[in-house]
Amino acid sequence: MRELRRDPLTGHWVALAPDQTPNRSAVALAAQDPLLLRSPSSCPLCPGAEIHTPPEVYAHRPPVGPASQRDAPGWSLRVVPHRYPALGIEGDMGRRSEGFYDRMNGIGAHEVLVETPDHRRGLHDQSEPEVEQVLWALRHRILDLRRDSRFRHIVVSRAHGQQAGATLSHPHTELFALPVVPRPVRERVDSARRHHEERDRCLLCDIVDHETAAQRRLVYENSSFVVICPYASRTPFETWVVPRRHRPRFEESPSEEMPALASALRMALRRLWAALGGPCYRLVLHNAPFVDRLVDYVHFSIEIVPQVGPGCSVDQSGGLHINPTPPEEAARYLRQLRELPESLPQ
């Protein structure tokens, strides 16, 4: 049974998904499992392998012809439920205590957005219109999942490379619709609320103003978005894509800003690619949870954390990040990459 458990010391929720992958005993997990990083010929996300995924919930397909058929090849983008989901869509919430612990059933959605039919075409290698299509699909799925009143937040997370936690190399993004607001999300919202209460201004709006004026940590800007290396970067070359104007939720921001977001996100990824030679990275969408009255102070952003050099997370380090590369230096390097090669390292 899938289950969500809350740690009483940290307040973090953990999804226990014992049946997530078949035939993997607890102990077999000890060894990294590179089997899932398949070549295109055996990739479950490639065209022709549609039978290996649950039926699609969304796709970009031509309107007529054989390619218009669901769960057949011919798509340019496809969203499917995860084959071994961490959370299941069916069942009751089962919120209850267990001793003095808090748990609930692992109710939620776990979807995979397959960004392209091309196994080797990472997000950084896609054209601006292709990246924009990915963003539109993401928006569509978030708007659809939001209709389910059991869900309180959607985590959107993209891993590139095994070192960043990816288990499949085909370009894809994962969505998790959750019946809880994760503690780190709540903390960000609380910080933003405190800032707003004191100053009557949005914290990320203030950061955008400060960074565009100071320029030192600015990597790129267009009419609607800025790309910065944040002041307290946890790792070398941590990079944020932030809307210039106050936009609480990605899926509610004006349609006409989507091309600019695609352009900024692609530019950020291509510069990181050129600077770091094809790094493993994680990308997270920081979005407002589905609770009312946040719109004044929550402002969405996309965070890209390259896995550069030895490092560890703050929750495994006792609470301290150590970063040898000041964001000013990272931003200067990324900024001066004016001429990006057409063909980037794989």
Place this chain on the structure above:
Amino acid sequence: MRELRRDPLTGHWVALAPDQTPNRSAVALAAQDPLLLRSPSSCPLCPGAEIHTPPEVYAHRPPVGPASQRDAPGWSLRVVPHRYPALGIEGDMGRRSEGFYDRMNGIGAHEVLVETPDHRRGLHDQSEPEVEQVLWALRHRILDLRRDSRFRHIVVSRAHGQQAGATLSHPHTELFALPVVPRPVRERVDSARRHHEERDRCLLCDIVDHETAAQRRLVYENSSFVVICPYASRTPFETWVVPRRHRPRFEESPSEEMPALASALRMALRRLWAALGGPCYRLVLHNAPFVDRLVDYVHFSIEIVPQVGPGCSVDQSGGLHINPTPPEEAARYLRQLRELPESLPQ
């Protein structure tokens, strides 16, 4: 200049240590740097290489003879300042705002506890008296660093294996004395305080009572310590070593409990070793920060997080951990390993 910067959104402090390693440009960091994982012949922590570390601040040495000399071979344990420290001991605090950001100078101590002269003898391979000596040295260093009134918390962290973030393979533990209390530490303290306010009991005392009664997540117990797989384990085989009785601070717990702690810690590591075949892992001491009036509700523990399978930290995943191995299953497996082989996998 070393600097501590606070992220206004998450409240986390990041140590920027641009000069941490010489000749590493921002971009050169892109590639993992395996050079620091040296063989014994070139290891800077091995006997005979004392000239490659700053002068020792503490050592276990024979009282007379050539081995009694500081910074010479013959020690059985040695503590030195880190050669490329993330934090520096000299200077003023320089607490100030930068725009609306918060920063201070990177004041603190960064020490390396070299646990053994033997390059290949990990903590799991050491005898109980040897592990106890490591704990005594740790206690001594914490008590000494606490005398500096600038410090508010000491992070004690041990990484085994490159995948866990270790940059040197010689068995060692790092200590960071900090002029701030890291946000995750503050959150744990706040959770424990709320529990205590409501129930007039310590949260970890309650966890110990619950787990020793329930038995399902119990791995090992002796007169003074229990070893458990925690209820909301973030990764497969996450393991905690917790004092049975209320002990706010490791360095203040009764001397007569040190052998039992060495025994429990060694048992936890050896079982993880036998179960997972020599995993990379991180070990963190969760200890009370140096502020008054915490003694009623803070209870120290040692947390061991093996790096098992693909995974990522909660701060890079958008706030959700996914764990395929229930702690009950991990604990059952670890518990039944009654006969541990004398020689464990390297």
